[in-house]
Amino acid sequence: MRTEILAVDRENPGEGPIRRAAGIIRGGGLVVFPTETVYGLGADALSPEAVRKIFQAKGRPADNPLIVHVEDKEAAALVGQLDERSRRLMDLFWPGPLTLVIRAAGGIPKEVTGGLDTVAVRMPAHPVAISLIKSSGVPIAAPSANRSGRPSPTTAGAVLEDLKGRVELILDAGPTAVGVESTVLDVTGDHPVLLRPGGVSLEDLDEAAGPVLLPTGSEGEGRSPGTRYRHYAPSLPVILVEAGKARTERPHLPGQGARVAYVGMSPPPAGVMAVACFTSVEEYAKGLFSALRELERSGAEVILAELPMREGVGLAVRDRLARAASGAEGPLDHWP
Ligand code: AMP
Ligand code: MG
Numbered sequence: 001m002r003t004e005i006l007a008v009d010r011e012n013p014g015e016g017p018i019r020r021a022a023g024i025i026r027g028g029g030l031v032v033f034p035t036e037t038v039y040g041l042g043a044d045a046l047s048p049e050a051v052r053k054i055f056q057a058k059g060r061p062a063d064n065p066l067i068v069h070v071e072d073k074e075a076a077a078l079v080g081q082l083d084e085r086s087r088r089l090m091d092l093f094w095p096g097p098l099t100l101v102i103r104a105a106g107g108i109p110k111e112v113t114g115g116l117d118t119v120a121v122r123m124p125a126h127p128v129a130i131s132l133i134k135s136s137g138v139p140i141a142a143p144s145a146n147r148s149g150r151p152s153p154t155t156a157g158a159v160l161e162d163l164k165g166r167v168e169l170i171l172d173a174g175p176t177a178v179g180v181e182s183t184v185l186d187v188t189g190d191h192p193v194l195l196r197p198g199g200v201s202l203e204d205l206d207e208a209a210g211p212v213l214l215p216t217g218s219e220g221e222g223r224s225p226g227t228r229y230r231h232y233a234p235s236l237p238v239i240l241v242e243a244g245k246a247r248t249e250r251p252h253l254p255g256q257g258a259r260v261a262y263v264g265m266s267p268p269p270a271g272v273m274a275v276a277c278f279t280s281v282e283e284y285a286k287g288l289f290s291a292l293r294e295l296e297r298s299g300a301e302v303i304l305a306e307l308p309m310r311e312g313v314g315l316a317v318r319d320r321l322a323r324a325a326s327g328a329e330g331p332l333d334h335w336p
Contacts, residue, residue: 040142065114097199179286264306
């Protein structure tokens with residue numbers, strides 16, 4: 001399959017590219033489209049055959065459910081059951097990087113939910129994504145547009161690296177703004193449960209609908225199947241160091257004289273051969289996945305990664321780094 005890339009303006013996507021992309025979605029095909037978090041690999045969420053193509057293209061385990069992208073709250077109400085709390089959260093944080101796990105409506109294919117009775121739903125804050133959903137006339141199921149286990153793509157170039165020849169069309173609107181995926185919040189119980197930290201902070205959710213609970217160990221694994229798998233992994237080993245400790249604490253590096261690349265916010269330790277340094281935690285989140293992809297091409301043997309503080313989007317950056325560093329599949333043994 002030939003993969004076509006169409007450049008689109010974020011604010012003014014234009015009718016031509018959107019109509020073409022929507023035609024592919026309605027025809028049961030796959031389209032990669034930009035959101036404010038990362039690029040998504042989209043298909044008609046109401047078509048089991050179309051959704052199965054997503055899993056094939058990504059090499060994604062079939063029991064890892066997908067996020068359904070909708071154009072607004074009313075469309076979300078057709079996908080699952082809303083209550084007063086979920087409506088309030090939508091009013092406060094939509095459009096934006098908050099995914100809500102709610103009771104699924106009948107008619108949502110089990111391919112989307114991984115066989116669960118819940119569904120994850122979100123309204124992205126990106127004019128191209130919203131135009132595509134509206135023009136398609138169906139909700140769009142979309143995971144991140146990377147091969148399973150690779151860092152999520154924040155540019156069309158990163159999508160091509162992973163999915164060239166596996167998808168018909170990529171809508172390219174430039175680098176994404178948030179850079180890490182959406183926050184996933186389960187609102188089916190008495191208290192909301194944070195299944196994945198992301199673009200909306202735990203502090204803001206706590207204030208709006210707290211207390212927000214953190215899943216621990218096997219409970220988290222059962223509730224959010226995606227957290228079972230190794231994610232966001234570059235092809236090099238990643239070694240973590242706490243904020244501000246990269247220079248002083250001699251990290252345990254495999255082998256003497258290893259070629260080391262560094263990603264973080266503090267100045268890099270001496271002698272590293274490639275550096276990605278960010279001036280704020282928001283920039284860190286925005287640039288993290290591209291940095292991981294770049295550093296793995298640098299000729300380094302190991303990536304030294306500085307964990308930001310557990311504040312704001314820092315929690316999501318810590319989570320992604322911890323997953324990149326965990327060599328084996330399986331749940332993280334502690335909240336990072
Ligand atoms: P991705 O689309 O690749 O960013 O991953 C979507 C995330 O949402 C994964 O971590 C999934 O496990 C999670 N998710 C999707 N649907 C559900 C659901 N019904 N219940 C719990 N977690 C879900
Ligand atoms: Mg993903």
